[in-house]
Amino acid sequence: MHDIAWQDSLLTVEHDRLSFDGGRRDHLDGTSWIDLVPGWVPDHADLFDQLLAEAPWQQRTRVMWEREVLEPRLTAWFKEGLPASLEQLQLAVSRRYGVEFDSCLVNLYRDGNDAVAWHGDTVRKTLRNPLVVTVSLGASRRFLVRRRGGGPVLKEYAPGQGDLMVMGGAMQHDYEHTVPRQKNASGARMSVTMRHSQQAG
């Protein structure tokens, strides 16, 4: 009984801390959207420092034009369970969106030379209309959206400093996103990305 009361009060505290008030939904068309909550994680600077020190950072490679090249960012995958600080974020978005976010990959863009190319998340190949959560920590970076396959930039954001973005609807099928190289980036940025493995209802 004591434990349950303690859990309840913990969730109330988390609810106040990780509030979705002040968020907005940007519609790309009738079926694709992005939710944005500026400054969603108030203690984002502490979380950045904690992850920088403790996350299992890896340098991944990929094959391009038949050559193996280093990905221009570091990545950490928590396969042995999440630290409590990330579990709280995961719980909050899972409750909000009614789907269990059960994987967490953190990207570290060390400076403006680190980037990720245009893509739609591969989870679209196994799920219809997957939700993809991104919590940005550290310096803001440009985040651009275009139609799948090319065309003009349709949306531009500058996530950083605790901002939450959730891509939803058909966005991973119909659109692509990128964090391009940015000469004037003011420092390192992390993106804590969360995905679900079961089809949302």
Ligand SMILES: O=C(O)CCC(=O)C(=O)O
């Ligand atoms: O860093 C970001 O905000 C985007 C990350 C991303 O698109 C990815 O890792 O698939």
